[in-house]
Each structure stands twice: as C-alpha cells, then as structure tokens.
Amino acid sequence: MRGKQDRPADQAGLRKANLALILDLLRGHGQQSRAQLAGLSGLSKATVSNLVSELEVRDLVRPAGIVAGRQGRPGMLVEVQPRTVSGIGLEVNVDYLAATAIDLTGEVVFECRVPGDVIALGPERLLDQLAELARKVLAAVETQGAWTAGITVAVPGLIDPATGVVQLAPNLRWRKVPMADGLAGRLGYSLARITVDNDANLSALAEQTSGNVVGVTDLLYLTGASGIGAGIIADGVPLRGAFGSAGEVGHMAMDPMGPYCSCGSRGCWETQVGLIALLRAVSTHEDPVRDPALDLEQRLTIIRARAERGDRRTLDALQQIGSALGIGISILVNVLNPAAVVLGGYFATLQEWLVEPARREVAARVLGPDAAGARLVPSSLAFNAASRGGAYAAMRRVLDDPTLAPVQTAEATEAPA
Amino acid sequence: MRGKQDRPADQAGLRKANLALILDLLRGHGQQSRAQLAGLSGLSKATVSNLVSELEVRDLVRPAGIVAGRQGRPGMLVEVQPRTVSGIGLEVNVDYLAATAIDLTGEVVFECRVPGDVIALGPERLLDQLAELARKVLAAVETQGAWTAGITVAVPGLIDPATGVVQLAPNLRWRKVPMADGLAGRLGYSLARITVDNDANLSALAEQTSGNVVGVTDLLYLTGASGIGAGIIADGVPLRGAFGSAGEVGHMAMDPMGPYCSCGSRGCWETQVGLIALLRAVSTHEDPVRDPALDLEQRLTIIRARAERGDRRTLDALQQIGSALGIGISILVNVLNPAAVVLGGYFATLQEWLVEPARREVAARVLGPDAAGARLVPSSLAFNAASRGGAYAAMRRVLDDPTLAPVQTAEATEAPA
Numbered sequence: 062m063r064g065k066q067d068r069p070a071d072q073a074g075l076r077k078a079n080l081a082l083i084l085d086l087l088r089g090h091g092q093q094s095r096a097q098l099a100g101l102s103g104l105s106k107a108t109v110s111n112l113v114s115e116l117e118v119r120d121l122v123r124p125a126g127i128v129a130g131r132q133g134r135p136g137m138l139v140e141v142q143p144r145t146v147s148g149i150g151l152e153v154n155v156d157y158l159a160a161t162a163i164d165l166t167g168e169v170v171f172e173c174r175v176p177g178d179v180i181a182l183g184p185e186r187l188l189d190q191l192a193e194l195a196r197k198v199l200a201a202v203e204t205q206g207a208w209t210a211g212i213t214v215a216v217p218g219l220i221d222p223a224t225g226v227v228q229l230a231p232n233l234r235w236r237k238v239p240m241a242d243g244l245a246g247r248l249g250y251s252l253a254r255i256t257v258d259n260d261a262n263l264s265a266l267a268e269q270t271s272g273n274v275v276g277v278t279d280l281l282y283l284t285g286a287s288g289i290g291a292g293i294i295a296d297g298v299p300l301r302g303a304f305g306s307a308g309e310v311g312h313m314a315m316d317p318m319g320p321y322c323s324c325g326s327r328g329c330w331e332t333q334v335g336l337i338a339l340l341r342a343v344s345t346h347e348d349p350v351r352d353p354a355l356d357l358e359q360r361l362t363i364i365r366a367r368a369e370r371g372d373r374r375t376l377d378a379l380q381q382i383g384s385a386l387g388i389g390i391s392i393l394v395n396v397l398n399p400a401a402v403v404l405g406g407y408f409a410t411l412q413e414w415l416v417e418p419a420r421r422e423v424a425a426r427v428l429g430p431d432a433a434g435a436r437l438v439p440s441s442l443a444f445n446a447a448s449r450g451g452a453y454a455a456m457r458r459v460l461d462d463p464t465l466a467p468v469q470t471a472e473a474t475e476a477p478a
Numbered sequence: 479m480r481g482k483q484d485r486p487a488d489q490a491g492l493r494k495a496n497l498a499l500i501l502d503l504l505r506g507h508g509q510q511s512r513a514q515l516a517g518l519s520g521l522s523k524a525t526v527s528n529l530v531s532e533l534e535v536r537d538l539v540r541p542a543g544i545v546a547g548r549q550g551r552p553g554m555l556v557e558v559q560p561r562t563v564s565g566i567g568l569e570v571n572v573d574y575l576a577a578t579a580i581d582l583t584g585e586v587v588f589e590c591r592v593p594g595d596v597i598a599l600g601p602e603r604l605l606d607q608l609a610e611l612a613r614k615v616l617a618a619v620e621t622q623g624a625w626t627a628g629i630t631v632a633v634p635g636l637i638d639p640a641t642g643v644v645q646l647a648p649n650l651r652w653r654k655v656p657m658a659d660g661l662a663g664r665l666g667y668s669l670a671r672i673t674v675d676n677d678a679n680l681s682a683l684a685e686q687t688s689g690n691v692v693g694v695t696d697l698l699y700l701t702g703a704s705g706i707g708a709g710i711i712a713d714g715v716p717l718r719g720a721f722g723s724a725g726e727v728g729h730m731a732m733d734p735m736g737p738y739c740s741c742g743s744r745g746c747w748e749t750q751v752g753l754i755a756l757l758r759a760v761s762t763h764e765d766p767v768r769d770p771a772l773d774l775e776q777r778l779t780i781i782r783a784r785a786e787r788g789d790r791r792t793l794d795a796l797q798q799i800g801s802a803l804g805i806g807i808s809i810l811v812n813v814l815n816p817a818a819v820v821l822g823g824y825f826a827t828l829q830e831w832l833v834e835p836a837r838r839e840v841a842a843r844v845l846g847p848d849a850a851g852a853r854l855v856p857s858s859l860a861f862n863a864a865s866r867g868g869a870y871a872a873m874r875r876v877l878d879d880p881t882l883a884p885v886q887t888a889e890a891t892e893a894p895a
C-alpha cells in the first residue's frame with residue numbers, strides 16, 4: 062500500500078536531509094569544492110554554498126585549501142572537521158566490557174576492552190562498572206576537544222529500543238534490565254542521547270561501514286561468543302522483525318532432542334557452536350582454557366597454539382564445530398540469500414580451522430550454484446565489532462540531522478543539552 | 479549511505495505517483511468526492527480534480543453519484559471503474575496448473591485449476607498447456623470488455639525476474655527454462671507485460687493484499703505443496719536476498735544425515751514436511767492417496783476423511799508432520815521474527831491436525847515470550863494463493879503507473895502495445 066511518506070518532505074525536513082547529504086558526500090569523497098559538491102548532489106551551487114556555510118558554523122566542516130577550477134578560477138576546498146564530535150559505543154558481553162569512540166570521519170579515537178565476569182556481577186554492579194568505563198571514554202573524548210553525539214550500548218539479547226530496556230539476555234541471565242535509564246542516571250548524561258541495541262545488529266552495522274564488507278547491501282553478521290546472534294542487513298536496511306527480535310539464530314533448533322540451552326529449549330545452535338561449546342570440546346576439566354580468570358583472548362591464544370602444533374583433540378573439535386557452523390549457516394543462506402556471511406568473535410580468531418569445514422557444508426546444502434552467491438568472510442573487527450557499531454550508531458544522530466550540532470560562538474564550544 | 483533517491487522526483491514521476499496515490503485511495507476507501515480525496519492525500523483540490531479527470535479519461539475511475547457537501551454544496555463522488563482492466567496470474571506446480579484474473583478492485587473475475595503431471599510433461603509441453611490455459615483466461619477477460627495489464631507466472635523455484643528465466647526448480651526437475659519468452663512466443667503477447675516470480679513470494683503478496691493477514695508488514699508465507707518455499711515480507715517489503723533466492727526454506731538442513739532430497743542434499747525440511755512426505759507417511763504402497771491420476775484435492779479429501787474418523791496411522795503421521803513443521807517454523811521465527819506465519823497449501827487444508835503440534839514446538843523453541851509475537855495463521859486462499867498473487871503483481875504495473883492505461887476515445891477501447 063502506498064502512503065503519505067511517498068510525497069516530498071516539508072522545507073525543514075528537506076534542509077536537514079540536504080545538510081546530511083553534503084556531510085555524507087564529504088565523508089565519502091574527502092575534500093571537495095562547492096562546485097564539486099553541487100555536481101555530486103545535483104543541488105544548485107547557491108544551495109550548496111548555503112549548506113556548507115551552515116555546516117561550517119556548526120564546526121562540522123572546515124576549509125581545506127584551494128584547488129584550480131575548471132575555468133581557471135580557483136575553488137576553495139572544504140572537508141569534514143574530524144575532531145569536533147564523537148560517537149561512543151559500549152559493549153556488554155558475558156566475558157568482557159568494551160568501549161569505542163569514533164570521530165566524524167569514522168576513525169577510532171579511543172578503544173578498550175575490560176575482562177569481567179558479567180553474570181557474577183549482576184545488572185546493578187555491571188552498570189556501575191559500565192558507567193566507570195563510559196566516564197573514561199567521555200574524559201578521553203573531552204581531552205581531544207570534542208563533544209559527544211551520543212552513547213549506544215550493545216547487549217547480547219532482546220532489546221526494546223524505544224525504552225532502552227534489555228528485555229531478555231539469556232547468556233547474561235538478565236530479564237528486564239533498564240540499561241539506558243541506569244546508565245543515564247549514573248553518568249548524569251541525557252537519556253535522549255543513550256540508545257541500546259542488540260550486539261549482532263550493531264556489529265553488522267560496523268562491518269558494513271568500516272569492515273570487510275563495506276557497501277554490501279545483503280549480509281549477515283554472526284557473533285561468535287558465548288551467545289550466537291545474527292545481525293541481518295537486507296537490501297541495505299537492518300532487518301529487526303515485527304517486534305525487534307530477529308536474528309536470534311543461536312536458538313535455531315539444530316538437534317531437537319539435544320542438550321539443554323540457556324534459553325530452556327534443546328539442541329539450539331549455541332549448544333553446538335557457542336564459545337562454551339568450543340571450550341568444552343577442546344579441553345578436559347582442569348584445562349586452563351576453561352579458567353574464567355583468564356582473559357578470553359588468552360584462552361583463545363592457547364587454543365590457537367595447540368591447533369598450530371597439530372594437537373589432535375583440538376583439531377578434531379575445531380573440525381566438528383566448523384561443520385556445525387556450516388550447517389547452521391546453510392540454513393540462514395537458504396532463508397536469506399545474503400551476498401556475505403561475516404564470521405565474528407572467535408569464528409574470526411580461529412578462522413584457519415573453522416572456515417573450510419563450514420564452507421564445505423554450505424556448498425553442499427545451499428540450493429543453487431556457488432552457495433547462491435554467499436561468501437563466508439571472517440570479520441576484521443572480531444571482538445571490537447559491536448562497540449564499533451555502537452559508536453557509529455551514536456554518531457548517526459548527528460549524521461542524520463547535522464542541526465543537532467551546536468552553533469559555535471567565538472568563545473569556547475558548548476556541548477548541546 | 480544516503481543517495482540521490484532521497485531527493486524529490488521529477489515532475490513526470492511526481493504526476494505518476496500522484497495518479498497512483500489517488501487510485502490507491504479510491505481502491506482502499508471506496509467512493510469519494512474530490513474534496514475527500516484532497517483531505518486524504520494532502521494534495522490541493524485543483525490538483526485532485528485534474529488527476530481524477532486523467533483517471534476518468536483512461537477509464538480507471540468513473541462518476542458514482544452525488545453526496546451532500548459540508549457547506550451544503552453537493553459533491554460528485556467517483557469510484558474505481560472495476561472491469562476496464564485485468565491482471566492475470568498463472569501458476570505452475572508439480573501437480574497442477576492454475577489461473578486467476580482480478581479486476582482493478584482486486585475482485586476475482588476468473589479462477590480455475592487443472593490437474594497435470596508437470597514433471598512428466600517436461601518444459602516444452604508444459605508451456606503448450608500453460609499457453610492454452612492463458613488463452614482461456616484472456617478470452618474470458620476480453621468477453622468482460624477488459625484489457626490486460628499483464629501476466630505474472632508463479633513457479634516453485636529460483637527465478638531471474640529480469641529475464642523471466644526459471645533458473646532451477648528441483649521439484650519440477652527444471653533447469654534454465656525461458657518461461658517468459660516461451661509463453662510470449664506461444665501467445666503472441668508482449669514480452670514486456672509477462673513476468674515470472676517465485677510461487678511463495680507471490681503467495682505472500684496475495685495474503686498481504688487479500689488474505690488473512692491484510693496489512694501485516696512482517697510476515698512469512700509457507701507453501702505446503704511438493705516443495706516448501708517461503709515468501710518473506712519484512713517491514714512491508716518482499717525480501718528476495720542478494721540474488722533473488724531467499725525463502726528456499728524447504729532445503730533447511732533439519733536432519734543433516736537424513737534422507738536425500740530432490741536438491742541433492744540430505745535431511746532437508748521438504749523431506750519431512752513436503753507433500754510427498756505426507757503422502758508416504760499416511761499410506762502404504764497401494765493406497766489411492768498415492769495415485770498421481772487422482773487430483774490433489776481428492777487425495778487430501780481422503781486423508782481428511784480418515785483423520786476425521788480417527789484412523790490411527792493418519793493421526794500419528796499428521797501429529798509427527800505437525801511437530802516437524804513447528805520445529806522448522808521455530809527456526810524461521812528465531813531468524814525473522816514475523817508477526818504472522820501463514821500456512822499455505824495442504825498445511826491449510828489439514829490445519830485441524832497440523833496447527834496444534836506445530837504451535838507447541840514453536841512456543842517451546844522460540845526465544846522470548848509468546849513465540850516472540852508470531853501467530854500461526856492458516857491461509858484462506860490455500861492452493862489459490864500463488865496465482866492470486868500473480869494476478870495482483872500483474873495489476874501492480876498499472877497501479878504504479880496509471881498512465882499505462884490507454885486514453886479512451888469515443889470509439890472502441892484499444893489495448894496498449
């Protein structure tokens with residue numbers, strides 16, 4: 062059915078959209094003259110000049126020297142002002158907290174990861190730790206002279222994006238945790254600028270904007286952590302489902318009478334290819350890779366070392382998990398027909414041993430030649446994808462509406478309320 | 479990334495969109511005055527009058543009497559002219575061919591189904607029979623004084639919509655069949671007005687426009703025939719995937735070491751819940767329900783009768799298939815989070831015995847309460863959904879661009895080239 066959204070927007074909306082368009086073109090194409098921006102945008106030179114002036118006043122773009130023009134007349138170049146504004150992404154996962162800040166060009170200006178036993182902490186103390194981490198990022202960003210567009214928190218679970226409540230996160234053993242409220246209160250930060258989203262959705266966004274599949278419009282990102290979730294992008298748009306819980310692929314019933322899962326069902330994909338299944342499969346009881354006091358990276362480094370020296374138990378376990386990974390992916394490819402399936406988390410860390418067995422199952426089980434065009438692509442961001450995507454989502458507010466950036470006076474920069 | 483599509487369309491595009499909008503409002507709201515249409519559309523009364531005149535000249539709307547206006551001034555009502563134009567849908571399936579024609583209001587003006595052994599016929603003879611069926615529909619529509627917007631053919635397989643070639647249809651045992659070309663040639667009908675699409679996609683469209691889930695924006699339609707396919711609508715838009723082969727859910731690997739499937743893989747969902755699996759499960763070798771000479775409806779009627787009188791073998795088989803159906807649906811719901819899963823084909827015909835066991839598995843295996851909001855809804859269109867959707871898709875050409883309708887002279891109506 063056709064609706065009112067098909068008709069042209071009003072003047073104010075059009076102006077915001079045009080400001081956003083110019084900013085996007087400068088982010089994508091680097092330094093440009095006003096004439097070049099007019100050519101790229103299809104807008105008139107007068108309109109472009111006017112838009113660029115407004116972006117300059119809001120300190121989002123800056124002059125960038127002079128270039129010879131077509132008719133010999135020199136043109137002033139402008140470029141994105143990188144360090145005015147930051148987007149901050151935080152991630153809560155079973156084994157760690159992570160934070161990323163990016164600037165307006167998408168460059169990472171701060172990144173860190175803190176190991177932690179999030180289940181044992183419980184929601185309240187976790188929120189205390191997360192607020193502490195957020196303060197550290199905010200301080201680092203402020204030191205660089207930037208204000209923050211917002212904070213987006215990635216959580217492995219079902220989120221209500223309107224309220225920022227984590228409805229259900231089986232791997233964290235959380236139910237109805239008011240994440241946005243809790244963080245805003247602890248930080249004294251505007252609730253309107255804090256959003257919460259699913260870790261897999263945010264990771265998919267990170268891959269699409271700065272990872273190995275930039276510009277791919279149909280893709281699937283798989284988290285490879287304690288929980289297995291998918292961020293789905295279909296025809297360029299995130300697929301969230303009717304009630305926001307699409308992508309819960311860790312709970313696909315791969316073995317209906319199999320072992321119990323954290324969700325209460327049996328034989329879910331997570332019980333086969335989740336991080337805990339990996340740690341169990343490669344080790345016996347006293348093995349240090351099962352030691353929760355060790356950082357996840359250290360445990361995966363031990364597994365890598367064993368695989369590299371040809372340890373039979375490790376290689377067999379990785380082969381078996383790779384096959385189970387491929388069987389699940391074959392289901393997702395038959396359903397969604399993505400051009401790329403990005404393997405995140407430990408799937409990327411251990412890619413040398415997991416990708417080949419996975420690819421074999423996908424090739425054998427997907428209808429159509431060449432896995433219907435789907436490539437398996439290990440993530441280049443691995444465990445940083447979710448907080449990177451969060452930072453990008455937070456920045457999106459200003460990218461979509463540059464008038465949110467405060468008008469700069471001759472005096473000091475003031476952050477918006 | 480933002481692109482040029484965000485800017486307002488050109489004048490001609492805007493006029494087409496506005497003509498389409500007025501036509502859509504009349505289809506949705508019934509008889510309206512020009513003033514009412516202005517209110518509904520947000521366009522000026524002068525613009526609406528002009529648009530209505532053009533639709534009248536093209537015989538797509540007609541005067542419909544007089545209504546008292548607000549200021550006491552009477553207003554002329556207009557309504558959709560139902561019988562000017564027809565959309566024709568054809569369906570090719572393993573056991574039958576089907577045809578549907580609808581008028582501009584969406585009402586069915588012709589519908590028929592012909593049993594046939596499509597595998598045995600092979601593509602060439604099948605195309606002969608399909609052309610014969612198409613001639614019958616075209617003649618019926620012409621008798622009613624209408625011209626045809628186009629013909630859309632539903633096929634259970636991977637289609638290249640740009641060329642109308644069926645790339646792969648495992649259940650028909652077809653590979654690279656030039657369906658659109660073959661039909662256009664046999665009919666002497668304009669190739670530009672023949673499209674081919676996947677049966678599940680078209681069925682989903684039919685359900686969304688005239689079935690049990692009108693207006694639901696996130697839904698899944700499951701064909702319940704020899705092949706099991708899904709038509710996916712996400713956020714109001716058909717999800718086709720990167721290369722058009724999304725929805726091949728019949729080949730989800732439910733039992734990786736299970737029986738071989740027509741696609742060459744093992745343990746696909748189709749081997750558990752496809753029509754052939756049903757017929758095998760409810761019968762022994764000599765049973766009439768396995769007799770391909772009987773029409774599909776007759777065979778299903780026999781199965782229904784046995785279930786109704788409590789036949790143990792039949793009830794056990796239906797219970798088991800219902801559970802396997804539910805396990806597969808639980809996977810799809812975890813991945814896609816639809817608001818409704820429409821059960822088509824024999825799943826609808828035998829709903830009394832299949833839906834409950836399916837619902838139990840879905841409730842137990844979907845993450846989140848109440849199956850994350852997904853309802854199981856038997857189709858009201860059953861085996862007519864795909865050709866009904868085809869008819870709607872064919873009509874869509876004129877609904878999207880009413881200027882395709884020929885300007886009527888005082889003389890006889892001429893069909894467009």
Ligand SMILES: [Zn+2]
Nearest residue numbers: 312322324329
């Ligand atoms: Zn589970």
Ligand SMILES: [Zn+2]
Nearest residue numbers: 729739741746
């Ligand atoms: Zn198969």
